[in-house]
Amino acid sequence: MILLPHxxxxxxxxxxxxxxxxxxxxxxxxxxxxxxxPHWDYIDEQIGDMNKKEFMAFLYKAAADAGIGGVLLLILxxxxxxxxxxxxxxxxxxxPDFLIFLRKFFPKTKWLFSxxxxxxxxxxxxxxxxKILFPLISELLITAIAIFFLL
Ligand SMILES: [Zn+2]
Numbered sequence: 001m002i003l004l005p006h007x008x009x010x011x012x013x014x015x016x017x018x019x020x021x022x023x024x025x026x027x028x029x030x031x032x033x034x035x036x037x038p039h040w041d042y043i044d045e046q047i048g049d050m051n052k053k054e055f056m057a058f059l060y061k062a063a064a065d066a067g068i069g070g071v072l073l074l075i076l077x078x079x080x081x082x083x084x085x086x087x088x089x090x091x092x093x094x095x096p097d098f099l100i101f102l103r104k105f106f107p108k109t110k111w112l113f114s115x116x117x118x119x120x121x122x123x124x125x126x127x128x129x130x131k132i133l134f135p136l137i138s139e140l141l142i143t144a145i146a147i148f149f150l151l
Contacts, residue, residue, distance in 0.1 A: 001039040003062065003094050005139050006031055007069035008146035010093025011077070014085035015150050023085055027092035034142065035096075035123050040135035047100060048107040048116075055104060062101070066094070076150045086150070 010027040017023055042061045050058060073090060077083040096119060103112050 001034050001037070001139060001142075002041060002043075003065040003097065004069045004072075005039075005142045005146065006034060006093045006097070007066070007073065007090045008143050008150070009034055010089035010091070011073055011086040012089070012146045012149035013093075014087070014089025015077075015080070015082045018082060018085050020085070020088065023089045024092050027089040028095065031093050031096045032122050035119075037138055037142065038135050039123075039139050040132040041123075043097060043100060048103040048113075050104065072147070076147065 009030045010023075013026045013030060014023045017026065042058070042065075047055075047058070069090070073086070077086050080086070099112065100116055100119060103109075103116055106112055
């Protein structure tokens, strides 16, 4: 799943639950549950083997994805007392994908490779460049539900 729904799910968890350990655990688990839902994704499984041009294209997409999430969170959490928990939840919810990103810089690190295999096998439906209408609708729906909990 792209970063935007993950960010908003984690933020909604932090927004509702004001306990750092619970927010940490639930946001982390939410990532793997959200990845089980059919979705469209641009994160290539071969990130470690991307050439410079492919990696830059990936970085632009990730920056736009996270940037939209960041702006949305700024708007939604503006003047909300629970914002530290919400931001913490958002950060933890994208940690599993950040570890995939680290593969680019540490391609020979075995545990990162094992983790990437585990993370990728957790996806129910992940077809970069495949049919995107239904998977995109599912991601938009999840994002909308998370926003509902942040209002
Ligand atoms: Zn993921």
